[in-house]
Amino acid sequence: MLHKIKLEHILFLDIETVPEYQNYEQLPEAKRLLWEEKSFYQRKEEFTAQEFYERAGIWAEFGKIVCISVGFFRFKDGQRHFRITTFKNDEKTLLQEFTNLLNKHFSKPKHLLCAHNGKEFDFPFIARRLLIHDLPLPSKLNLFGKKPWEVAHLDPLELWKFGDYKHFTSLKLLTNVLNIPSPKDDISGKDVCAVYYEEQDLDRIVTYCEKDVLAIAQVILKLRQENLLEDSEVILV
Template identity: 75%
Template sequence: MLHRLNLENILFLDIETVPEFRSYAELSEEKKLLWDEKSKYQRKEDYSPEEFYNRAGIWSEFGKIVCISVGYFSFRNSERSFRLTSFKGDEKKLLSDFTALLDDYFSQPEHLLCAHNGKEFDFPYIARRMLINNMKLPSKLNLFGKKPWEVPHLDTLELWKFGDYKHYTSLKLLTNVLGIPSPKDDIDGSMVREVYYEKGEADRIVTYCEKDVLAIAQVILRLRQEDLLEEKEIISI
């Protein structure tokens, strides 16, 4: 089935998230109580709510998106290319720009969104942050009433599971075992908050996010047993 998909109909994506505020102290008293309750199970007795707040970016109710990177294949005159671009900065603006891309170029029934662990993280996170920002959901993220086989999402983690729902494989590990250059050659997800808030290096986060998008596309090529992208085929726009 994967071999039958037209690669030009797939939008590959990755998001980077951080806590909504720089520090726990900036939360309202009500939000502090809600955070204390939300994080209680994960932090157990090892961390106080304040110490654990550095990890708040993984929850859409307490985090925000600082970058969405996307990539797509293009085939012209028998030449293959992979085009990368990113939306960054103000969250509502980047979500609006991302929605415009979907509406203008990836809104048809044959179009699919693809991410690694996207069904558990990227896709619902984007949808929740859109609603928190009082934005209308694009059709590709509005899953209400859809049957499982009608959901227009591909997930490289799910594809690698082959039905084994106990199994989790990180993108870093998957690229390693498939012989794909690692996207984690500078920072990893645990460092994004520090790079964003402490170092103010937003462009570094964008580069990291785009490398993940490229890696996801390379995984799909490997699963289809096709040649990996070469550097000359990758175009930043």
């Protein structure tokens, strides 16, 4: 089935998130109590809520999106190109820009959204932040009432599981075993918060995010047993 999907019908994406506030002390009191309750099942007695706050970016209720990178294939005159662009304004604006892209160019039944672990993280995170900002859900993220086979989401992690639902494979590991150049040659996910708040280097995060998008596309090509993208085929816009 994967081979039957046209590559130009897929929008590859990745998001980078950070805690909504830089420090635990900046949380409003009510939100602080809610964070303590929400995080307890993971931190248990090993960490205080304050110590654990640097991980708040993985929850849509306590984090925010700082960039969304997307990539898509274009075929013309027998040549293949992969175009990558990033939305990186304030969160509400970048969500609006991303939604506009979906509605204008990737809203038809044939279109798919593709992200590594996207079904567990990227897609629900984006949807929740849209609603928090009172923005409408695009059809590709509105799952209410849809049957599983009607959900237009493609997830390399799910493909690699081959039905083994207890198995998790990071993008870094997957690219390694598939002999794909690793996207993790600078920072990793755990560094994003410090790079954003302390270094204030959003461009560094954007580069990291765009490399992940390219890696996701490469994984799909590998799973289809097709040639990987060459540097000359990748266009940053």
